[in-house]
Amino acid sequence: MPKLNKDILFLLFEELQDNSKFLFSCLMVNRKWCETVIPILWRNPWRYSINYKKISLYSIIISYLSNDIKEFLTKKGILILNQSLTFDYLSFCRNIDIKVIDDIISIGSSLVYNRFLLQEEIYSLLIKKCPEIKYLNICGTYEIVYPPEAKVRLESLCELTCDTLIDTRYFYRLAQICQQIQRIIIINKNLVKVNHGTTKLIEFQKNLKYFKWVDEFKEDYYWELLEDPYTEIFNVLKKHTNTLNHFDINLHYEYSITDYYDIYDDFDYTFLQYALLEFHNLKILEINSPIFLNNDNFNKKLEMVAYRNLEILKIDFIDIYQVNCMVKNSLCLRELRINEFHWNDDDDNFYNDSLNFIRTICENCYLIEYLTIPVFPSSENHFIEFEKLLKKCQKLRSLNFKEAYYEAGRDLEFEDYLLNVLIREASANLREIRIPYDIMLSLKTLETFLEKWKGRPAVSLYFNNTYFYQKDNSYMKLFDKYKIEKVIKDINV
Structure with missing residues (x-):
């Protein structure tokens, strides 16, 4: 080599x-x-700061400073390390990460004023020496966009990570300089006021493909006393529907009520679900938010939306009917990961919605590799459609059942059917099966399943059942046996 x-x-x-x-x-x-x-x-040396050791990075950067500046800083009591440079390291740098760099700068002095002096010199140096900045993380306070060279260095910026505590005028300046950003990640730490600068920054972009919003604050105020930090942002995002293909939203919320929909009495989260109706070109959609309101107006509009390019859908909590609408035209879907399904208490609705869900996956999502599916009723129609799904979806690698339905007296019938159909029809690619607490597996049925699984690739099994921990430890002995025989790869109970 x-x-x-x-x-x-x-x-x-x-x-x-x-x-x-x-x-x-x-x-x-x-x-x-x-x-x-x-x-x-050195394209992004800050990501390797642990490997480099921060003291090494500090000494390399300090070595770029002129002798006059080094002498000035030394007189202030700042640590100056002289190192001969084998390469022009900063000429390769395309990334500035304020948080990591400020941490490196702290090596020079523990005094706040001295660190300020170092920031002044080092960030001015980086803007001058780095030919063009492609990635910028400004989750901090230093105003790096104001040096004269900033316009030239930052106009080709591709990715920006920032937080909402930054001065609004700072974002206005960025919006004037950087209009080709493809990835924007916003950490929302400002609970009291809306940062209108972030909205302007998003509005000015010409090729925005990736947007991520993460709430990171503690709820110290009553919602009704706060400004709405979301609606303005999400309204301007609609202007980027033709280019936006990755949308990741993580909202702060807490359920402390019996009815999940009561959370809308405290704050209106519908800005999100109605914004999603516009994002028809998405490839990746990740949502951690309160459950969508299940009303006729929204559901009718959702029925008309076609996410034809959707490849990955990850949602914390959603109604079965709504997720069915979202994936019914997603022929490219590879991952469907749902943390929890919701349905109306009406058994007839759940019967129909769960049956339609299985049919939708079977008929449209034959490329699916990671699938979350609700535990469904022990009906002949469900069994037939689920068997068709397994036959059709031959790329399936992970099958995750979520507790959603319990049918008293028929749990053993369901377990026998489920394990038998997996043996008969599951893809040879299937490597992972997750079983919730409401699928009861007898020791005999489980042993039969594992015996018949021999000859296939080893499978990882994840259970959420306390009855595996019996006094005689029979289940764990069974798992250990089939791990030794390489039928089971991993087991988690």
């Missing part, structure tokens, strides 16, 4: 850029390997 030319080495190292242990070992092979891997490591 040391004889490989630089082009081949570069392609190899590019593929392994997330493997920091490997990349750092390459530095010691020979000079050619070192010269090839340094530009990759």
Whole structure:
């Protein structure tokens, strides 16, 4: 491998850029390997700060400062380390991460004023020396956008991570400079006021593809005393429906009531569900929010939406009927991960909705690899449709049953059917099965299943059942036996 030319080495190292242990070992092979891997490591050196050791990064950056500045900082009691530079490291840098860099700067002095002086010099240095900044994390307070060189260095910015505590004018400046950002991640830490600058920044983008919003605050105030921090943002996001393909939302909420829908009495979360009606080009949709209101107006509109490009759908809590509407035209769907299904208390509604859900997956989502499915009634129609699903979805790797329905007196019938149909029809790709507490598995049925699974790839089993911990430990002995025989890969009970 040391004889490989630089082009081949570069392609190899590019593929392994997330493997920091490997990349750092390459530095010691020979000079050619070192010269090839340094530009990759220094594209975003802050992600490797643990491997580099922060003191090393600090000394490299300080070495770029002029002698006059070093002398000035030394007189202030700031630690100055002189190091000869083998490479022009900062010429490779395309990433600025304020949080990590400020942590590195703290090595120079514990005094707040001295750290301020270092920030002034080092951020000015980075803006001058880094040819162009592609990734910027400004979850901090230093105003890096104001040096004269900032406009040239930041106008090609591709990814921005920020929080809502930053001064609104700072975002206005960014909006003027950076209009080609493809990925925006906003950490919402401002509970009291809306940061209108974030809205303006989003509005000015011309090719926004990825948007992530994360609430990170403690609820210290009553909702009715606060400004609405969401509606303005989500309304302007609708202007990017043609380009937006990844949407990730994580809202702060707490259920402390019996009826999940009562949470809307405290705050109106419908801005999210109605915004989603506009995002028809999404490939990835991740939602952690209160359950959507189940009203006729929204459901009728949802029925008309077609997420034809959707590949991954992750939702914390959703009505079965609504998720069925969302995936019915998603022919590219590979992952459907639902933490909890909801349904009306009417058994007839659940019967129909769960049956339609299975049919939808079977008829439209034959590329599915990771599937969450509600425990369904022990009806002949459900059994037939589920068997069709397994036959059709031959790429299925993970099958996760979620507790949603319990039919007293028929649990043993369901367990026999489920394990038998998995043996007969499940794809050879199936590697993971998750079983909730309301599917009761007898020791005999489970042993029969594992015996018949022999010859297939080892399967990981996840159970949520306390009855496995019997006094005689018979279930655990069974699992240990089939782990030794490599029928079971992992077991979690």
